[in-house]
Amino acid sequence: MKKLYFLITVISSFFIVSCNSMKTCSDPSVFAPETILESKSQPGALSDPKAWTAITSQFAVHTEALSHEAEAELAFDVNTGEFISDLFYKIPTATHYKRGGFSLADFKEELGLYNRISVDIYPDMKDRASIWFEAVGAPRWTAATFPLKAGQWNRIWLNLGALSPKERQSIRQLMFGSTSIGRLPGDPQWKRYYLKNLRFENVLPRNISGWEISPAYVSLSQVGYRPWDKEKTALFSAQVNDDSFRLRELDSGKVCFQATLQNCASQLGDFKLADFSAFKKTGSYYIEAGTVRSPSFPISTEPFAPALENYLYWLSCMRSGCATPAHPDCFKDDALREDNKESIDLSGAWFDASDLRIYNSMLMSNILKPLADSEGLLRNSALNQPLSSEIDWGAEFFAKLWDRQSGFPYTMLCVHIPRDDVYAEIRKHYFKNNNYWTDNVKGTIDDRIAHTPWNSVFIDGSLDNYLHHLGICAAGTLVLSRPEHKFSAEQKQELLQLIENHFALL
Incomplete structure (x- = not known):
């Protein structure tokens, strides 16, 4: 549970920051971020x-x-x-x-x-x-x-x-x-x-270096807090012109809780701490001290659920090989083997965070494995269906991932190329390698290239690459152990054998 709690906290921070709206306000007494x-x-x-x-x-x-x-x-x-x-x-x-x-x-x-x-x-x-x-x-x-x-x-x-x-x-x-x-x-x-x-x-400017808080802002969890959390706190700048803080209902502005700000001096800087751990009523709130007001946040029995729901929705939008709310149908023509120019089916999976490429080992270890690992924790929640849908999507690609001849997974972006002269030249075009929209038609000039590592790319000795390939094995094992997996007995046995062989090689 701690692993899931941490994952959702990180994800939540990303989405809350990304979706913050900007409020124009001429009166500092009703300050909100980005006034x-x-x-x-x-x-x-x-x-x-x-x-x-x-x-x-x-x-x-x-x-x-x-x-x-x-x-x-x-x-x-x-x-x-x-x-x-x-x-x-x-x-x-x-x-x-x-x-x-x-x-x-x-x-x-x-x-x-x-x-x-x-x-x-x-x-x-x-x-x-x-x-x-x-x-x-x-x-x-x-x-x-x-x-x-x-x-x-x-x-x-x-x-x-x-x-x-x-x-x-x-x-x-x-x-x-x-x-x-x-x-x-x-x-x-x-x-x-x-x-x-x-x-x-x-x-009102924000600090962009160090840990101290800008005088006009509040540091707290916008994801929210649970009623039973032992600590519910927020940090103000030590320069805030007030000795106490107020917790207000978002809609009515009614003061629900107030207490003295605690002075905190540490190696990271000087702060004023607002501790409202004693307050347990669910609802939507904001905190203020002096003219500084925080963004709103919930106190809820499931404060992380909206953030995880946003994350799963974002993942569904990042799917490659299909239409999503973010893009039309795409990459139906993936991919063309580099070694023999044979057309293979590698359509699917998810885009990388910042481009259109498919980083096979990373997405298996960093997306599919954590999703499958978390399914048991969310089996009886409203998030089970979208979570299962993303696992199914990743599992479908996992079955396509393997070159049956070599036993290695294909890759759409190689870390190392065992031809130094070619590698030196291709680095000049790194951001363009396989990183473009295509016409969805196999056999045309824009078909993207896939590689069979056994023939053209070696697994280097870096810990990062080694762990990603271990992650492929772990992701596949978790997916195939699901009661809901959609593979036949023959497919399951074949994939388990590929995983076992790859793990033994590592």
Whole structure:
């Protein structure tokens, strides 16, 4: 249970941070995270064509006769171009990372006075919308990738609070980038994003280094707490202007609990601790001290359930080889063996966290194994069905994973290549290797490459790679031991033999 508790806590933190909404509020007494203290809009600034520069090929900008009341249109060409097919992979020749920049030469004064830049962006597409946003010239890397809701206006921003006014004035341009490459059936050649409303804003800054808490924020579990938890605490900055804190109901604002803040000095910094362990009533709440207010959080008998539900939904959206709420049907043409160019069925599994590739050993050990390991703990909960569905999806791919001739699992991205000259060359194209959308048709030029490690890649001696392959064996053993497994007796025996042989080799 401790293992599952830790897993869900980490997952929960990711989802809560990712989904935090931004609340605009002029009164610090009703402060919530990301309060905008002041804002200066720059109407029409983005429509100046002279301010735009194409940093790479396959990028274009338009500023006239635009729809959606936009000031600028950014267009990224997603064509792959020709393929380099003699480097152990099939690699698109097209630029992987397309970029364009907007000059901030006319906004030096604003950069010195404000600590955040924001822009409204509209992805003119049905799905798979995201944008890279970077402050070029900042003395420290200041950038973010934003997943976007397609077909509607989104807001993106860069927080500059960690930079001094002089450092902010060194920013030369705002860079917009996209790594989209390749097309699914029905996709247009150009992905288009509309922009408007460049704004300079002042927000209450967060600390980005060290452990001390910014005076305007509270550190607590947004996932929530259970009524019987021995400790329910939150941390305020030692600078907060109050000696006590109040726990309030989210909807009514009614004070449900209040107590004295405890001064805490440690090697990590100085804090004020709010201890509300004695409060056990379920509901939705927030904590405040002085003018500082926390985000809302639940006290619930199952505070982790929504986070785990979000995680399972996210995993289902990350499936490859089928349509999901995040993307249309894809990669029906995976894959082509590198050694003999034979077409095999490796459609399925899940995408890696940041690209379109399938890291077979890692996803078996880091996704399928923990899912199967957790099934018994959630068997009687509402999460059992989506959990079982993801395990079934992974199990289906696990059965495809093995080259029956060598007994090794296939791989879609090799860690080592036993031809040093080829490996040195292919590293120049690392992010493009198998990392593009395809036409879903087997036998065409964009079929992605799979490898049989026995013939072309060796298992190196690194502990990380060794553990991933042990994870493949463990994941398969767990999946095949499930009463609900969907394999015939013959399939089960074959897979168990493959696992046993692979484990013996390791």
